[in-house]
Amino acid sequence: MIKLASLLGGLCLIYGLIVTHYQTVFCPNTTLSGLTIAGKTIAQANTSLQQQLAKKTIRIVKKQQLIVQTTGQALHLKHDYTQQLKILKAQQNPWAWPLHLFKPSASKAAQPLPYQVSSTSLQSLNQAVLAKTKTKPVPISAPTIVKTKTGFAFSKNKTQAVLVPEKLTPLIQRQLQQGRTTINIQAAYQKPPASPKPPALTAALTRLNQLAQQKIVYQIFGKTVQIPKTTIMSWLTYQSNTIEIDRAAVTAYIQKLSDQFGTIDKTRAFKTHDGQVVQVPAGTYGWSLQIAQEAAILSQQLLNGTDFTRQPLTRGYNYNDQGIDIGDTYIEVSKSAQHLWYYQKGQVVLETPIVTGKPGQDTPIGVFVIWNKDRHTVLKGLNEDGSDYASPVEYWLPIDSTGIGIHDAPWQPQYGGTWYQTNGSHGCINTPPNIMAQLYDQVTTGTPVIVY
CATH class of the missing domain: 2.40.440.10 (L,D-transpeptidase catalytic domain-like)
Structure with missing residues (x-):
């Protein structure tokens, strides 16, 4: 019993000495700002954290692209961690130090105070960034009208965004004061304002979209064909301040209609007097569209800007509204x-x-x-x-x-x-x-x- 009492007394003494030790230093498994500070006093931990801050890598990026890389020491970054360390130390119970061996210390300390940087260091950093980001501004192009998938629109301003020095300094300073080590300067870039759209160009754009939305229908050989709006749009162009029609494209479309519906060049299946079906090649009978004349009329009517339905000009024999070819005579x-x-x-x-x-x-x-x-x-x-x-x-x-x-x-x-x-x-x-x-x-x- 005496030996057991002596053993327990010794253990209590050792435990008490350890508790006394952790009265002034941080418990095991304690970290702050990614640095282990277990067994250190507040002053020692503050020194270690400041040393770590000097070694921190500070990256200036534009989106994901690295522009400049430096260190906290080069920028003379400063930050006093004493207040955070005091809060963290107050949250620890020295009598419960064994629990920290198995579970990291749960820090409830306030957010780090802003990094302090001298105006001289900040100016030097700005100059380094500006030296790396010098770009020649792309001249502002005059607005033009372009085709899109859905209609006509003004061309987008292709002017390159450039870095605005007046925005750079407060942007870097603000992010350093937030304790960031990766500083994105994308917000300091700005595109010049787009050129104003001349009234005549705006009117032409409105007119082009109006023309592209027309409903144009052909009644042809007993069939109804509506020209797709995408096709109409493909015919329209704006050149030399004038809305024009691609006559070659319109002619090709009329040729396609003639090939599809015309009968002049087509072999026919013919039922003979005795009920046999024979294939008879094309001869002089049949019809086709008047390609050039019809393309000219269609182009002119399209520019009028109003919906219309028409029958095409034809040449040959037996064009009719019923789509009947040879017939019964x-x-x-x-x-x-x-x-x-x-x-x-x-x-x-x-x-x-x-x-x-x-x-x-x-x-x-x-x-x-x-x-x-x-x-x-x-x-x-x-x-x-x-x-x-x-x-x-x-x-x-x-x-x-x-x-x-x-x-x-x-x-x-x-x-x-x-x-x-x-x-x-x-x-x-x-x-x-x-x-x-x-x-x-x-x-x-x-x-x-x-x-x-």
Whole structure:
């Protein structure tokens, strides 16, 4: 019992001596401003913290870009930590020092006082920053009108922001006084004010956006096509203080419409008299847009700035508002059957055997058109041997631009079958005179002729 009492007494004495020690110094595991100050008095800790402040790296940055790097010692930074240390020391219980061995001291001290920097040091720092950030200002460009994804707008001022010395000094000083070691000077940069927009330019911008928002619709071959606003905008330009239309782009657009809806150059699927479907290449029948004329009209109407709907100018045959191509009134010519049928409103009203071109002078296939009617004419050309021929005919229905047509042929002793192989025409469609007279009287110009 005596030994145990002696042991406990010794331990208490040692514990008391340690408590006495921590009455004047900081407990284990105590830090301030990132520096360990355990076992130090307030004065010693203050000295150590001031030494640490002298070694601190001070970085001047613009956003993330480093401009200048220095140290607290070079700037003669000063800060008395005594007040914070006293607050931290007052929060510690020396009798509970063992708890600090396992848990860092929870500092409830006030925020550090501002770093103090002399005006001389601050001026030197400013000069170093200015030396590193000298930039040549980009001249202020005059405002212009540019295209965006949604319309027209003024061009953005591309002038480079420059450092304003008058803003730099208070900005650095303020951040040092906040205890910062990384000082961002982005706020000291400033762009010159944008140039004023001339009234005429402002009016042009308003007008361009008005023109780009027009609703322009084509009624074309039974279809409705609205020109996209993005397309209209792409045609508009502003050059030399004038709003202009890109005529080449407008012409290309009209050409695209002609290619899409026009029929003059298209192969057609044709249902023959016996229900077969054949592919017949393009001939003289069909229509296309008048590209140049239509582009000029569209460009002029677009500049008026009001919504409009129009039908395009066309050339050729059988343009209509219903989108009907061959229709139900036409002449069908089968070279293999050596036969002709004339349909009116879907019904055969006339048919006859015929004689087409002799092999080597074949009748062309395609979708053609009766573009004229003539009486008592003489057909002229060359025979196979190169000699001239002249054939008077009573009825003449030309169907292409090379001299091919439908006519009476009183010199033919027979029609149909294989007679054309040895006694065929020079390419025309020979028709019995009595039938040709009826066909001539009934058919009208513009009637399609399908030869296959």
